[in-house]
Amino acid sequence: MEKYHEIVRIHETFMKEAALLNEYKNKVIKGENDLQLCQNKVDKSESEINSQQNIILKLKEQLTDKSTNLENCQVQLKSLxxxxxxxxxxxxxxxSRLIEKDENIKRLSENIKSNxxxxxxxxxxxxxxxxxIIKHENDIQLCRLENNKLNRISENIREEQKKIQLKLTENETKLSQSELDMLSPTTCLPFGDYSGVYELNVSGIGLFDVLCxxxxxxxxxxxxxxxxxxxxxxNRDWATYRKGFGSFESDxxxxxxxxxxxxxxxxxxLYIHLVAQNGRTYNARYDDFKISDEDNxxxxxxxxxNGTIEGSMRKHENMKFTTFDHDNDKVDNGNCAVWGKSGWWYNxxxxxxxxxxxxSLYCWNYGTILLKEVKMLIRPKEAMKK
Known part of the structure; x- marks a missing residue:
């Protein structure tokens, strides 16, 4: 709308300048008419001069007799x-005025062209x-549709959980495995194809959110x-890595x-998703991922x-996790977490x-690929075969 109002203002300015140009043109026409009148007067004056010259000639011929008339004619000649x-x-x-008006007309024409x-x-x-604006409106509409879809899925999940809870309250103890998973999910499988933040219930920890x-x-x-x-x-300490940190919306x-x-x-x-600085994507997949307890x-x-790139992740297998305050690497002098400025399963x-x-995410495959995006994901192996 601001652009539209600015266009309207420019149009109004253009109309004013066009009116001014017409006014200048009218003045020029009037000046030309005045000039023509002046030219007519000049022609008339020239005729009069010729007439007076004829009179002068006659007066000269009659000079001796009409000296007084000659003086009068001389006065008239001077006046003319x-x-x-x-x-x-x-x-x-x-x-001069005509030249000035031509210049004004030229300048106004240039302004009109520029406008x-x-x-x-x-x-x-x-x-x-x-x-x-249309693209943004379409994106907003798509987001609204996706949000409504997710809300319906969440509502369905809550309804299923209510039904399962009702079965439990009615002493119906025979629940299917899918119903048990829906009531107290331990993985992201019950949520199907819908990505998002969901709540898991894992023994030894209880309820906590994960990004599916x-x-x-x-x-x-x-x-x-x-x-x-x-x-x-x-670059966090052992306790922070044990508990977890960051935001699901970022790192x-x-x-x-x-x-x-x-x-x-x-x-x-384990599925590792890698995006290089040049935009190319890679993945590495391992079929039996786990980590031991804290005591180990x-x-x-x-x-x-299995995957598109077999990197150097294998070099870290069977290694304990190391942070700057918990040294479990194989280096005798020093701590790899201090050198690497982060916790990891250092060798x-x-x-x-x-x-x-x-x-500086360039360690994959011995530093040959500089990375800008990394994700590590896990999923039950046997569940996908059923």
Whole structure:
């Protein structure tokens, strides 16, 4: 609307200048008419001069007899000369005014041309703005539809949970495995193809939120680590890595104890999603991912590899987790977490550290790929075969 109002103002300015131009044209026409009148007067004066000259000639012939008349004629001649001089000055002034008006007309024409070009530019910008607005409105509509869809799914989940709770209150003890999963989910599988933050209930921890992902590699994945923007500091102590930190909307680490409790329930697979600085994507998949309990240092197990890039993650298998205040690496002198500025399953020190400070995620495959985005996801292995 601001662009539209500005176009209206420019149009009004254009109309005013056009009216002024017409006024100048009328004045020029009037000046030309005046000039023509002056020219007529000049012609008339020239005729009079010729007539007077004839009279002078006659007077000269009669000079001896009509000296008095000659003096009178001389006076009249001088008067006519003065009139001619005055008329000449007037003609010169009119010519100057005509030149000035021509210059004004030229300047106004240039302004009109410039205003037209500016108007075209504003119209193009207005069209672009309209296109952007329409796209935003479409995006908003899609978001609303997706949000309504998720709300319906959540409502269905709550209804299913209510039905299961009702069965329990009616002493109907025979519940299917899917009903048990819906009542107290321990993974993201019950939520199907719908990504988002959901609540799990895992023995030893209780209720806690996780980020479920169904976009990267199919349904049912729990995101345990995410690096997508560099908003989070991963140089944390043991207690913080044990509990977890960060935001599901940006960078986060789910927590060593949660990951241990989840992977101790059944066999899990690990899916690592990698995006390079040049935009290319890679993935690495391991079929038996788990970490041990805290007494054993949350040691890492991977299983068999499958994916598009076999990196150096294997170098860290069976290693305990290390932070700057909990040294479990194989280096005798020093702490790899201090050197790497992050907690990780260090060997001596890191071959692939996906928690390293953002902007230096280049450890995958011995530093040949510089990364800008990393996600680690887990999902029950056997559940996907049923």
């Amino acid at each position: 000369d003065s009139t001619l001089i005055e008329k000449g000055k007037n003609i010169k002034a009119l010519n 037209k070009e500016h108007q075209k530019t504003l119209e193009l910008e207005l069209e672009k703005s309209k296109s952007i 992902d169904s976009q990267l590699a199919g349904p049912g994945w729990i995101v345990i680590q995410q690096r997508v923007g560099g908003d989070e500091n991963f 986060f680490f789910l927590g060593l104890e949660k990951i241990h409790r989840i992977t101790s329930l059944q066999r899990f697979e 240092g949350y040691a890492l197990s991977l299983g068999k590899f 001596s020190c890191s071959y692939c550290n996906l928690n390293t400070p953002y902007g």
